[in-house]
Amino acid sequence: MLELLVSGFAAIFTDPLAISMVFLGVMVGIIFGALPGLTTVAGLSMFLPVTYVMVSHVGLSMLTAIYIGGTSGGLISAILLNMPGTPASIATTFDGAPMAKKGEAGKALGIAVFASLVGTLVGVGVMIFASPVLARLTLKFGPWEYFTVTFFALTLIASLTGKSVIKGLLSALFGMMFATIGLSPVDGTPRYTFGSLQLTSGFHLLVVLVGLYAIREVLLTASSKQEPIKVLKYKMKGLGFGLHDMAGNWINLIRSSLVGLGIGILPGIGGSTSNIIAYSVAKNSSKHPEKYGTGIPDGIIASEASNNGSIGGAMIPLLTLGIPGDGATAILLGGFMLHGMQPGPLLFQQNGDVVYSIFAAMVLGIIFMAVLMWSGMRMFVQVLKVPNHILIPLIVVLCSIGAYALGNRVFDMWGLLLFGFVGLMMAKFKIPAPPFILGFILEYQLELNLRRGLEYSNGNFWDVFTRPISGTFLALTILSMVVTIINNHKASVRELKEKKEGTA
Amino acid sequence: MNSDTKREVQIGIFFLVLATAYIIGTFGISTFTPFGNRGLDSRSIPQLIGLLVIILSIAHIAQVLLREKQVKALLENEQEADTLVCDEDEVACIQPVKGTIIERLDRVFSIKLLLSFVYLTLYIAAYQPVGFIISSTGFLIAESLLLVKKEERKRWRTFIILFSIGASVLIYFIFTRYLTLFLPSGILG
The missing domain is CATH 1.10.246 (Serum Albumin; Chain A, Domain 1)
Incomplete structure (x- = not known):
């Protein structure tokens, strides 16, 4: 492992193209993260076609750099505009904006960048050392184990996103329906192709992802009210803060990074949830919880350390099992596949060199992120002023290139439009999108392993219960569903009671 | 039925219709079992997905209606507020208002x-x-x-x-x- 890690670092740190692409990626990511309404996913979708012709380790390094930059960039608008640039920075606004209003914007920015740096380092550090170990463990998986892990991930995401478990499950099954279009696993029988040759290969993962996330995102931003942006004034000397500002916050910093890491590992809920959970954990364990929300560094540290900690967390299931942790890692999964690699246990064996190069690129990305944010804040603040009416059409054009270039066919562009529409409808009817994406991604694995498992066991499904790993995951699936249903029921009863008290 | 309930019922009906059509579609899928039928063929999973969607959409409709009934019982004497449906970003709103076609359309979808x-x-x-x-x-x-x-x-x-x-x-x-x-x-x- 150490040998591969060293060669990975050598491959990135001695390659000027890789270094410049990581630099560019981080910069693009920060810009997309900072612009309210546009997220990391839009940035990744826009720059995906640029990586098509790059060698795999450079292209994927650039994408991961965008991911790092995008997660951190949200802090700029959260502090200076009181608007989270991405959902991962929602909790940063709670204390960041009040600090800026008190004239401490420079300090708030400096502390937020530092917390982002530590959070990302903790997450990526754990990822570097835990992923190969987990990958070795998953090598022992047979079809039943894969089937139950995938099933567990699907039910987990369906129950964790949104308020209704049923709607989450319906969303996952809806995604699975689209995934069954094309040739079936095992025997390659055409399904739902209606005689169309283009439908035989089904919808490409990237078409679904870019349509559902990026096209929907830009269309919603396009149709929302465009308020003139008022950037709060700030002064930032050096790092913007001193060590005394961190007093009493070191435990908060590490704990929040670990909260982010843990939540990032769970499928579907990355930085967008971890920042809020880490904020409330920090507040509940603070000696002065009443000060939270009034403009103290503690809140900023909790939010930024956790959302960045989720980066490494979300990468772990992606690399070891091929299960993406959030929208951005789902695009990364598409990026891996475009470069002829299938994330999962065999990735470390077959493409270990590329994986370790990506690890090195992530470390480099973290350094670039901190340096760029500390030294180039003025430039990023200027970018906030770029009007949406220039940016949004440009993103659509670049996303369209990405879709078209997948197979040089307009069919994939129609797919973008279709899934953009599906995404909009899901947003309108409050159906969570992450289960849909995971359902679409995992259907093939789920079906393939279920059918293989049944073939190996001569049609005996009960084998799944008798094997320790698959049995454990099935038990976890049932447990997570039961716990979620009970919690939802409790919340519903509580809501009814509150209404009753309100009317009394 | 309030507007939230209507929307949720619409979701249930949409999935019910979709799943029915989807299951009907499975009969057009050819099956191929060269090693004997060991439980599943290329039609089985889509049928299972369709069946689960039907069960879940019925459960969703039932849950929503039951909840509506409970809330109604609680708020018996209360007049229903204005029926304005907006999504989280207030991009899509429905309101029974008068005005030009464009104005009405703009309220449904920007x-x-x-x-x-x-x-x-x-x-x-x-x-x-x-x-x-x-x-x-x-x-x-x-x-x-x-x-x-x-x-x-x-x-x-x-x-x-x-x-x-x-x-x-x-x-x-x-x-x-x-x-x-x-x-x-x-x-x-």
């Missing part, structure tokens, strides 16, 4: 959103036959002018036109020359 969809459709349709440069320039100009505020449109017009032409040409050359991707040249080719 006109900008609908026009963006139309422009995107036209862009995709023109992509191959007209070519990347012309179709992209047209899309960039139309979409940018749509998104810019009415009162600022005049000020931005020249910049948008020049920027759209420049950006389309630059993107075309970067992608075709340096990134070796194929983009349709259309009538300019």
Whole structure:
């Protein structure tokens, strides 16, 4: 492992193209993260076609750099505009904006960048050392184990996103329906192709992802009210803060990074949830919880350390099992596949060199992120002023290139439009999108392993219960569903009671 | 039935209809079991998915109606508030109001959103036959002018036109020359 890690670092740190692409990626990511309404996913979708012709380790390094930059960039608008640039920075606004209003914007920015740096380092550090170990463990998986892990991930995401478990499950099954279009696993029988040759290969993962996330995102931003942006004034000397500002916050910093890491590992809920959970954990364990929300560094540290900690967390299931942790890692999964690699246990064996190069690129990305944010804040603040009416059409054009270039066919562009529409409808009817994406991604694995498992066991499904790993995951699936249903029921009863008290 | 319940019931009905059609579609899938039937063929999983969707959509409708009943029992004497349905971003709203067709339409879906969809459709349709440069320039100009505020449109017009032409040409050359991707040249080719 150490040998591969060293060669990975050598491959990135001695390659000027890789270094410049990581630099560019981080910069693009920060810009997309900072612009309210546009997220990391839009940035990744826009720059995906640029990586098509790059060698795999450079292209994927650039994408991961965008991911790092995008997660951190949200802090700029959260502090200076009181608007989270991405959902991962929602909790940063709670204390960041009040600090800026008190004239401490420079300090708030400096502390937020530092917390982002530590959070990302903790997450990526754990990822570097835990992923190969987990990958070795998953090598022992047979079809039943894969089937139950995938099933567990699907039910987990369906129950964790949104308020209704049923709607989450319906969303996952809806995604699975689209995934069954094309040739079936095992025997390659055409399904739902209606005689169309283009439908035989089904919808490409990237078409679904870019349509559902990026096209929907830009269309919603396009149709929302465009308020003139008022950037709060700030002064930032050096790092913007001193060590005394961190007093009493070191435990908060590490704990929040670990909260982010843990939540990032769970499928579907990355930085967008971890920042809020880490904020409330920090507040509940603070000696002065009443000060939270009034403009103290503690809140900023909790939010930024956790959302960045989720980066490494979300990468772990992606690399070891091929299960993406959030929208951005789902695009990364598409990026891996475009470069002829299938994330999962065999990735470390077959493409270990590329994986370790990506690890090195992530470390480099973290350094670039901190340096760029500390030294180039003025430039990023200027970018906030770029009007949406220039940016949004440009993103659509670049996303369209990405879709078209997948197979040089307009069919994939129609797919973008279709899934953009599906995404909009899901947003309108409050159906969570992450289960849909995971359902679409995992259907093939789920079906393939279920059918293989049944073939190996001569049609005996009960084998799944008798094997320790698959049995454990099935038990976890049932447990997570039961716990979620009970919690939802409790919340519903509580809501009814509150209404009753309100009317009394 | 309040507007939230209506929306949730609509979701249930949509999935119910979709799943029924989906299951009917499975009968058109041919099956192939060369090693004997060991439980599943290429039709089984879609049938299972369809069946689960039917069960879940019925459960969803039942749950929503039951909840509505409970809330109604609680708020028996309360008058229902105005029926305004808005999504989280207040992009799509429904309100029973009078006004011109455009005004009504704008409340259901933002006109900008609908026009963006139309422009995107036209862009995709023109992509191959007209070519990347012309179709992209047209899309960039139309979409940018749509998104810019009415009162600022005049000020931005020249910049948008020049920027759209420049950006389309630059993107075309970067992608075709340096990134070796194929983009349709259309009538300019």
